[in-house]
Amino acid sequence: MQTLHHVGYVVKSIEEQAAGFVKSLGATWDQQITHDPLQGAKVTFLRTPGAGDAQIELVEPAGDGSPVSRFLEKGGGLHHLCYEVGDLEEHLKLIRAAGCVVVRAPMPAAAFQQRLIAWAWTREKLLLEFLEAVKI
Amino acid sequence: MQTLHHVGYVVKSIEEQAAGFVKSLGATWDQQITHDPLQGAKVTFLRTPGAGDAQIELVEPAGDGSPVSRFLEKGGGLHHLCYEVGDLEEHLKLIRAAGCVVVRAPMPAAAFQQRLIAWAWTREKLLLEFLEAVKI
Numbered sequence: 001m002q003t004l005h006h007v008g009y010v011v012k013s014i015e016e017q018a019a020g021f022v023k024s025l026g027a028t029w030d031q032q033i034t035h036d037p038l039q040g041a042k043v044t045f046l047r048t049p050g051a052g053d054a055q056i057e058l059v060e061p062a063g064d065g066s067p068v069s070r071f072l073e074k075g076g077g078l079h080h081l082c083y084e085v086g087d088l089e090e091h092l093k094l095i096r097a098a099g100c101v102v103v104r105a106p107m108p109a110a111a112f113q114q115r116l117i118a119w120a121w122t123r124e125k126l127l128l129e130f131l132e133a134v135k136i
Numbered sequence: 137m138q139t140l141h142h143v144g145y146v147v148k149s150i151e152e153q154a155a156g157f158v159k160s161l162g163a164t165w166d167q168q169i170t171h172d173p174l175q176g177a178k179v180t181f182l183r184t185p186g187a188g189d190a191q192i193e194l195v196e197p198a199g200d201g202s203p204v205s206r207f208l209e210k211g212g213g214l215h216h217l218c219y220e221v222g223d224l225e226e227h228l229k230l231i232r233a234a235g236c237v238v239v240r241a242p243m244p245a246a247a248f249q250q251r252l253i254a255w256a257w258t259r260e261k262l263l264l265e266f267l268e269a270v271k272i
Contacts, residue, residue, distance in 0.1 A: 002162055003186030007143055017260050023234040025256040026138055052141030052188035077261060078214035098159040122160040124153050125213060
C-alpha cells in the first residue's frame with residue numbers, strides 16, 4: 001500500500017501566504033497550523049477539489065536550525081513528496097534496497113496525530129517523506 | 137472540475153534516471169518518452185500505486201533555450217504541479233482573477249494527444265500547468 005498523501009511546499013510565512021494558494025489552487029483550507037518542534041517546522045494543509053487528490057502542505061521553518069531554513073534561503077518552493085505507506089519499517093527496508101538513504105528515522109508527527117513519519121533521499125535527489133497509515 | 141494530474145520533476149536524462157525513480161517510488165513506467173518541440177522538453181510519466189494518484193512527470197530539457205534548462209542548471213528537481221481542468225480558457229480567467237500570471241497561452245501538447253495546456257505562475261512563485269480535460 002502506497003498513496004501520494006501530499007506535496008510539500010516551503011514558504012516564508014503560512015499566515016501571510018496561505019490565502020494566496022487557496023485562491024490560485026481553488027483549494028479549501030481549515031486554517032489549522034501545526035507547529036512540530038521535532039520537525040523544526042510549522043505546517044498546514046490545503047485540499048484541492050479533485051476526489052482523492054493529494055493535499056498541498058505548506059511548510060514554514062520554525063526555530064533555529066530548521067531543516068527547511070536553507071531551502072527557504074534558496075527561494076523555497078516545491079520541496080518533497082509524501083507517500084502514505086502500510087508498515088513504515090517494512091517500507092524503509094524496501095526503499096533502502098532501492099538505493100535510497102533514510103535521513104530521519106521514524107518519529108511521531110504532530111501534524112498527523114502522532115503517526116510515524118520518516119524521511120529519505122532517493123539517488124536522484126528527490127526528498128521523500130513516508131507516513132505510516134492508520135492501523136486498522 | 138480540477139484534479140491534480142501530475143507533479144513535474146526536472147532531470148538531466150530520462151533514459152539514465154527513470155529507472156531509479158521507478159525503484160524508489162515503486163512506480164510503473166511504460167517507457168514512452170515524448171519529445172515536444174513546442175515545450176522544448178522530453179517528458180515521460182510514472183504511475184505510483186495509489187488509486188487516483190497523481191503521476192510523476194520526468195522532464196528533460198530538449199534543444200537550445202529549453203524553458204527548463206536553467207532550472208536544471210540550478211540542480212533540477214520538483215518543478216511544477218499540473219491540474220486537469222474542464223474549460224481551459226475559463227480556468228485561465230479564474231486564475232488571472234486570483235492574481236496568477238499566465239506565462240504560456242494554451243497550445244496543443246504532444247504528451248497529451250494534442251490536448252491544450254497552459255502555464256501560469258502564482259504570486260507565491262508556484263509554477264502551475266493546466267491541462268484541458270477530454271471533452272465528452
